[in-house]
Amino acid sequence: MCDALLTEYDNLVYSVSCTTRSPRGTEIDGEDYIFMTDEGFRKRVEAGDFLEHATVHGYSYGTLRDVVVESLREGQSVLMDLDVQGARSIRTLVMTLPESDPLRRGFVDIFIEPPSIEILRERLEERAEDSPETIQRRLNNAVREMQCRDEFSYQVVNEALDRAYADLVAILQKEWNREP
Numbered sequence: 728m729c730d731a732l733l734t735e736y737d738n739l740v741y742s743v744s745c746t747t748r749s750p751r752g753t754e755i756d757g758e759d760y761i762f763m764t765d766e767g768f769r770k771r772v773e774a775g776d777f778l779e780h781a782t783v784h785g786y787s788y789g790t791l792r793d794v795v796v797e798s799l800r801e802g803q804s805v806l807m808d809l810d811v812q813g814a815r816s817i818r819t820l821v822m823t824l825p826e827s828d829p830l831r832r833g834f835v836d837i838f839i840e841p842p843s844i845e846i847l848r849e850r851l852e853e854r855a856e857d858s859p860e861t862i863q864r865r866l867n868n869a870v871r872e873m874q875c876r877d878e879f880s881y882q883v884v885n886e887a888l889d890r891a892y893a894d895l896v897a898i899l900q901k902e903w904n905r906e907p
Contacts, residue, residue, distance in 0.1 A: 728839070728885070728892050729808055732899070740798050742807045745771070748786035751856045761791075778820070781812035784864055788813065799829040804903070811872040814838075814879065835902045837895065838879035842886040844870060 733741055745761040747768050756762045763771070768787045772780055780789030790807055798805045809817070814836050824831040841847040847869055851862045876882050881898050885891040 728888070728895055729806060731892055732806060732895070735896075736804075736899075738802070738804055739806055740803045742790055742795055742798070742805050744808065745777075745780075745789045745791065746786055747788075748784075763787075779809070779813045779816035781810060781816065783810045783812065784861070784868060790817075796830070799833065804833065804899075810868075811875045811878070815875075818878070835881070835898070836879045837881040837883060837898055838876045839883050839885055839891070839895075840873055840876060841869070842884055844873075846886075 729741065732739055743757065743759070743761055745763050745768060747763055747765050748760075750756065750759070750762055754760060765787070768780075768789065771777060771789070771791075776791055776793070777789040778792040778795055780787060782788075788810070790809070790813065795805050795807075807813075807817075817834070818836060821828075821831045821834045826832070841850070844866055848862065848866055851857060851865060857865065883891050883894045883898070
């Protein structure tokens with residue numbers, strides 16, 4: 728869905744997250760993720776470079792503050808693919824910002840969820856990129872994350888990709904047309 732949004736909307740840019748995990752499959756450093764060492768990530772945390780950061784599935788993930796702020800200053804909307812912890816961190820930060828801050832004005836959080844844990848298991852197994860242990864850890868995390876769905880302003884169930892994408896686009900268009 729993220730790829731489709733980025734293809735369809737010129738005003739939307741993707742915030743490439745940093746992670747300490749190794750690349751999967753055909754992932755490209757700087758495009759899919761910014762792959763970092765544990766030490767490099769920790770130094771960036773200590774320097775205050777992240778808008779949010781969290782440990783998920785045993786690895787560190789984070790969103791670089793400067794990239795997001797610069798894109799917003801340029802009039803772009805920023806798409807972030809975050810876990811529940813990351814979204815919660817940004818939501819908390821946004822509420823401390825003045826109403827006029829572009830990050831607060833433009834913040835929209837949308838929870839994308841599978842129709843069921845069983846279907847998520849099937850999708851992860853079909854992807855064939857993770858070990859059975861990793862899949863089980865991801866499923867356990869998904870169960871916990873799905874309990875947080877009501878923290879988000881919107882929820883989209885990804886049962887049929889076309890329908891879920893249409894729902895996502897409708898939410899974004901509604902928000903983009905909202906009065907500031």
